[in-house]
Amino acid sequence: AFVVNSPARARGLDDVALFNKTEAQKLSTGVVYDELLYRHWDTWLKNRYNHLYHYDIGSKKTRQVFSGKRNTPPVGLGSSHDIALSINGDMIAFVANPDKLKAASTNNEIYLYNNTTKEIKIISKSPGNDNAPHFSPDNRFIGFLSMARAGFEADKKQFVVYDIRKDRLRTYPLDIDRSISDFVWAPDGKHIFFYADNMGYRSLYVYDTISKKAKVLWDQAFVSKVTTIPGTAELYALNQTFNQPSELYRINTQTGEKTQVTFFNKAITDRITFGDIGTFKFVGADEDTVHGWLITPPNFD
16 A cells, blocks of 8 residues: 555546646746645645555556545644555555545544455544554454544544444543553454553553553653564564663563663764753642653753
């Protein structure tokens, strides 16, 4: 599965190539916008859209899955994996916003495309932001993250599972007050590993879909990526600190042992003097506990 940035009217890769050639020959650089969204933060959209394609390696045939004035992945509020192939390649789960006025909408939805029947259907139900689909290891379920409220970009992200066989959704509530940043399925299909903002860190957790209990695996970390190793109790994660850019770590999910396995930045960081880093807490408004960092200058007296 791959994406091509295309004009809305493009029907296939030949159309896109012809449009690009025509655009390159124009003497003017002016662009006419007749609707929102024309810019996202610092990027002008130039009347182009992310169109999804499916390529069959065996037959060498390409099929355009999505077209028109729709983006997949979406322009904003998406995840790092808004296109997911099923284990055997017969389905693609992807994210797009179906609302007409996308500039005022957070309603990203999860779509499911069947490579055999060519059917496309929306499987998510929330009026809020849905994203980050992942197929389960047995290919029966699609897990994704969902916000409940429409128009609210910072709502709590819940873990939702779509049963492909039964065409049914189920929300798995967390027993901790955290919003999932991203997740991966465990090889057994009964657990997920996720990371979430937690007291100034981005901690790593394991969640049991049977007991609906979450347990922290790595508390004082800033995790940004996780991948599992089938057939083992190990997973790998990227972690960074105030005095170290992201490096790869191996985590034993049974013993909790963590081992740094890459040291790409050590030669540089060893030459730098860092200040001391600590945390503190105090009681703020409405008796809420506020968490903060205390970072001293290098060689602070």
